[in-house]
Amino acid sequence: MSQVTTAPAQHATTDEFNPFLSMARNFNTAADHLGLDEGLREVLRRPDRELTVAIPIVMDSGKLQVFTGYRVQHNFSRGPCKGGIRYAPDVNLDEVRALAAWMTWKCAVVDVPFGGGKGGVICDPRKLSQGELERITRRYTAGIMDILGPDRDVPAPDVNTNEQTMAWLMDTYSMHVRRTTTAVVTGKPIALGGSRGRREATGRGVMISCREALKKLGLRPENSRVVVQGAGNVGGIGAELLHREGYKIVSISDMYGAIANDKGLDIPAVMVHLKKTGKLAGFPGARELSGAEALELPCEVLVPAATENQITSKNADRIKARLVVEGANGPTTAPADAILEKKGVLVVPDILANAGGVTVSYFEWVQDRMGYFWTEERVNTSLEQIMVKSFQDVDAVMQKYKVSMRIAAYILSIDRVASVYKLRGVFA
Numbered sequence: 490m491s492q493v494t495t496a497p498a499q500h501a502t503t504d505e506f507n508p509f510l511s512m513a514r515n516f517n518t519a520a521d522h523l524g525l526d527e528g529l530r531e532v533l534r535r536p537d538r539e540l541t542v543a544i545p546i547v548m549d550s551g552k553l554q555v556f557t558g559y560r561v562q563h564n565f566s567r568g569p570c571k572g573g574i575r576y577a578p579d580v581n582l583d584e585v586r587a588l589a590a591w592m593t594w595k596c597a598v599v600d601v602p603f604g605g606g607k608g609g610v611i612c613d614p615r616k617l618s619q620g621e622l623e624r625i626t627r628r629y630t631a632g633i634m635d636i637l638g639p640d641r642d643v644p645a646p647d648v649n650t651n652e653q654t655m656a657w658l659m660d661t662y663s664m665h666v667r668r669t670t671t672a673v674v675t676g677k678p679i680a681l682g683g684s685r686g687r688r689e690a691t692g693r694g695v696m697i698s699c700r701e702a703l704k705k706l707g708l709r710p711e712n713s714r715v716v717v718q719g720a721g722n723v724g725g726i727g728a729e730l731l732h733r734e735g736y737k738i739v740s741i742s743d744m745y746g747a748i749a750n751d752k753g754l755d756i757p758a759v760m761v762h763l764k765k766t767g768k769l770a771g772f773p774g775a776r777e778l779s780g781a782e783a784l785e786l787p788c789e790v791l792v793p794a795a796t797e798n799q800i801t802s803k804n805a806d807r808i809k810a811r812l813v814v815e816g817a818n819g820p821t822t823a824p825a826d827a828i829l830e831k832k833g834v835l836v837v838p839d840i841l842a843n844a845g846g847v848t849v850s851y852f853e854w855v856q857d858r859m860g861y862f863w864t865e866e867r868v869n870t871s872l873e874q875i876m877v878k879s880f881q882d883v884d885a886v887m888q889k890y891k892v893s894m895r896i897a898a899y900i901l902s903i904d905r906v907a908s909v910y911k912l913r914g915v916f917a
């Protein structure tokens with residue numbers, strides 16, 4: 490059974506950890522600078538469509554269990570909705586709403602012709618077999634497929650989903666429409682119409698953002714100690730690329746804890762260890778500490794690349810980094826942002842810093858539709874150009890309005906979406 494609901498106009502007001510409220514607060518600040526009227530604000534702030542589906546699955550035990558899935562389409566003024574699907578035990582509608590809205594702003598910051606969407610399934614993938622994960626993915630896809638399609642809404646991987654998940658999604662959609670439709674999803678295996686360079690794209694974008702921001706601060710990679718939170722697709726690959734560029738990665742963490750070495754970690758060896766043992770702990774020559782402690786280590790650059798609400802009013806004062814590059818979506822709460830700004834810490838916001846992923850997703854969608862596939866070099870060069878230009882665009886808005894880089898990114902993207910909305914006019 491699926492049920493379409495419209496977004497509630499009101500949300501609870503004072504919760505630091507509600508990502509949708511955080512998004513709305515930054516949105517309002519940026520909208521004030523742009524002088525947007527209240528009606529347009531309401532249109533752009535609230536999600537356009539939200540779908541909640543029940544996902545009944547026969548578990549390996551033979552028992553029937555019902556999971557819950559969401560797909561939120563925030564805004565499609567600039568093109569089909571675009572955004573990942575995450576699997577997590579605590580995923581909730583307000584989180585998916587915020588993530589969908591961030592996708593709208595992210596796609597506008599890098600100027601790719603997409604709106605924003607996001608999906609989530611409440612489940613704990615660590616406790617599910619491959620077969621159960623496949624059945625959940627297929628049934629979830631069938632549940633939301635009326636609102637999917639290459640011209641409607643194009644999902645991608647996010648937390649705890651990967652190329653295999655996207656392959657099942659693509660196959661389920663294709664079986665229903667009775668033709669192979671690769672462009673319905675991005676982040677697929679290369680053999681199935683995926684793009685070269687997509688897997689590394691978010692980490693690569695983080696590395697480029699880091700480089701551009703360091704130039705702004707007059708720092709050099711070889712003199713910069715980096716703490717990375719997260720060792721997955723964003724943190725792990727980001728750390729490898731930063732290590733290759735000569736940065737000293739002094740700490741990296743996963744869901745179990747952090748490892749650190751003041752002299753710098755041998756990241757390629759760390760990644761081999763992680764692959765072999767399933768965790769960072771136990772890496773020879775590194776000391777172990779909690780993920781929360783690692784955030785407060787002395788360093789020049791902090792890359793939160795895990796989940797939301799990691800830098801908060803509780804720990805922001807103790808952050809030592811001069812630069813924060815947000816690999817994750819929403820890792821810094823609004824009160825923490827204010828504290829960091831007062832301390833003079835430069836924060837490259839998520840909707841710019843981690844936009845490399847969706848940028849190469851755009852290239853993948855284009856390649857699928859052309860049926861012509863690019864070399865990795867072409868992908869990486871095009872990504873580099875877009876990331877550098879986007880960084881410069883945001884920087885220019887930052888200088889013009891004398892605001893933080895986050896508010897500048899919101900101003901740039903909201904202005905882009907609002908102008909398209911006005912050009913199209915209100916459908917009635």
Ligand code: GLU
Pocket residue numbers: 571572573574643644645646647648675818843844846847848850
């Ligand atoms: N989940 C990624 C993000 O948050 C990628 C989205 C996409 O490629 O559509 O940006």
